[in-house]
Amino acid sequence: MNDTDMTTENKKTGIRLLAIETSCDETAAAVVEDGRHVLSNIIYTQIKLHTVFGGVVPEIASRKHIEKINLVIEAALKEAGVTLDEIDGIAVTYGPGLVGALLVGVAEAKAIAYAAHKPLIGVHHIEGHISANYIEYKDLEPPFLCLVASGGHSHLVLVKDYGVYEIIGRTRDDAAGEAFDKVARAIGLGYPGGPKVDKLAREGNPHAIEFPRAKIADAPDDFSFSGLKSAVLNYLNQCQMKGEIVNKADVAASFQQAVVDVLTDHTIQAADRLGIDKVAIAGGVASNSTLRGQLEKACLENGKTFYHPAPDLCTDNAAMIGAAGYYEFIKGVRDGWDLNAVPNLKIGSR
């Protein structure tokens, strides 16, 4: 039987999803075919609006999403060269994230799906981040281990199969991206901190200051970044008290090196123990140049293949939601008109 003999509900190839992402401060829409081919990927970033406040202001984020969402979707369809009629389903991030921001995307997706008689598929934001790897690497198949490091999450996730996840390790306190943002603020770099620390660190000495690399005795795969963040703040305070001039580039480079060492060591150790030879990265912090370089080297030395999506697929986007949504779609996952935003949605909760 070929595709033309099948109904949209049953076909598994030639599936085009319109994907919507509004969980934080990016209003994004994309059209993705068969989970791997991006026909369009439109992102309206609100970063400039939030920069003056030093972080994302939830109410401003929601208001901007509602203003931009239709324009972004229209642009995504236009760039893909498809009409709504040629779309097989609507995939939308329904958690985790800021509730007011998520609600804009979820309500929009439901309205389009209802009016256009299309299936609706709710997608987990982090499962989306992981699935960005399927877009970058057309031949990547589970099982693989994925290090997910973003503003709200630091997880080591074993991807056992499409849409089947096991959390191997998680942060006990701050997420890696959160630590980058807080340290950036403390040294006066502003929001968003990650890319600014990354850039400044290139001018500094990563071994200038010995910051701690936390290990949790009974849970070697878990992370903890709050002690490191406090160590940086203490160092800055001590310099101020002694009247010493702080070398910000050295602080940025030494802090970043501590984060990257921990993320790299935990990932390689977990992959070895699990007998996994494919290692992927995902989330905003995965666009960090030192992390990419160090993990790539460690994978090479330990006989593992390293998968790293392009930086613009690591930070928030809707193409990744279309990739994750496709694998749910072909499994028959459909959401009802009661789909709601779930700000603390757990990975693998289907």
Ligand code: KG4
């Ligand atoms: O995945 P993402 O775009 O949004 C969330 O789901 O949280 O991640 C945003 C986080 C922010 O904390 C940001 O500072 C961090 O990713 N980030 C980086 C870099 N680019 C973004 N952290 C370190 N180095 C980078 N180059």
Ligand code: ZN
């Ligand atoms: Zn994200």
